Amino acid sequence: MTTTKKKEIQLNKSVTLFKSNRGIKFEKQVDGNNLISEYNLKDINGYEIALAKKDNSEGWWALAGFLLSIIVWQLSSVPIISIVGSIILIIISLFLVLDYLLSKRKIILCFSICGKEHNEFIDLENIEQAKDFLSSLKIT
Numbered sequence: 001m002t003t004t005k006k007k008e009i010q011l012n013k014s015v016t017l018f019k020s021n022r023g024i025k026f027e028k029q030v031d032g033n034n035l036i037s038e039y040n041l042k043d044i045n046g047y048e049i050a051l052a053k054k055d056n057s058e059g060w061w062a063l064a065g066f067l068l069s070i071i072v073w074q075l076s077s078v079p080i081i082s083i084v085g086s087i088i089l090i091i092i093s094l095f096l097v098l099d100y101l102l103s104k105r106k107i108i109l110c111f112s113i114c115g116k117e118h119n120e121f122i123d124l125e126n127i128e129q130a131k132d133f134l135s136s137l138k139i140t
Helices: 057-075 079-102 124-137
Strands: 008-010 015-019 023-030 033-040 044-051 107-113 116-122
Touching: 008 124, 015 116, 015 124, 044 124, 057 079, 107 124, 116 124
Parallel strands: none
Antiparallel strands: 008 015, 015 023, 023 033, 044 107, 107 116
16 A cells, blocks of 8 residues: 655645645746745744734724714714715714624645744635644644
């Protein structure tokens, strides 16, 4: 019975991680261009698979929308503009809050390479394959 070790893994739609004779190589498709980053295995200090932080900008925009709706409601001299404008701003803010709360957190693969970091997002369906691939590299 022979076992073949995988030489590559698809991390996400645009990034592939390859195992080469000297180390690892990332190929990233960006706007039709193929960007390549290659690292020696001896330069890699370690790696970590973790949850990436959520982008808080939607939460801040939602808060700004709520505050702006109160300001429009209080300062507008025309009642219809005051009411309709505030309702529209609150609805937009509610959509931003829901989008922030319901958005999935992304999973990130972080390599520590000679004091620097190389981060790539991993699709959820590729997690187990990526773990198996990385364990075959014998990186701590």
